[in-house]
Amino acid sequence: MIRLTRFNGEEFYLNATHVEMVESTPDTVITLFNGKKYIVRESAEAVASRIVDFYRQTFPASAAPRVPDDFIE
Template sequence: MIVLTRLNDSHFAINPDLIERIHANPDTTLVMVDGANFIVTESMEDVIEKIARYRAHVIALAYDPSAGDLPRGPRKI
């Protein structure tokens, strides 16, 4: 799940796998596969980044179940 912000500043979590498309016109609108729409304060780029981090976290857990926290940036090796 990713956490986003509604226009009234309340937060909600959404399953990014159920997002069909994202519009920026000028408000960022998420269109879900069931037709529901959510308008959020984050930019389209920020939402895409949150989705990418979420998916990277899921993949990291598949390789290392003890990797419980979301990755914050590039890891130093």
Template sequence: MIELTRLNGETFTLNALYIQQIQSFPDTTITLTNGELIVVQEKETEVIRKTVNFYKEINVLGFRKGLEGQ
């Protein structure tokens, strides 16, 4: 799960496994696998960083803990 901020300042937690697409229009817009659109304050690169970190945490990408960078 990743924590994000809506344009109105409200924070929420999103299950990053449901992210299909991230775009900047210039606001960062996240398209979920169910077609729902979410606009957030974070930059596109920040959402990507948080998503990759989440994937690493739950081992979706096959990373082994302690072996990153080797």
């Protein structure tokens, strides 16, 4: 789970394994595999970084998904 902030300031936890896409439109919109969308205060880069950190902490290095070096600048 990753902690995020709604636009009204309320914090919530999102299951990072359900995230399909993160985009800036310019607001950050997170789309889950079931089609549900969340708009959050964090930048798309910050959300992506938290997802990568989640996978690095949750799974052993040998099982972690490969992330290209240029994925997060």
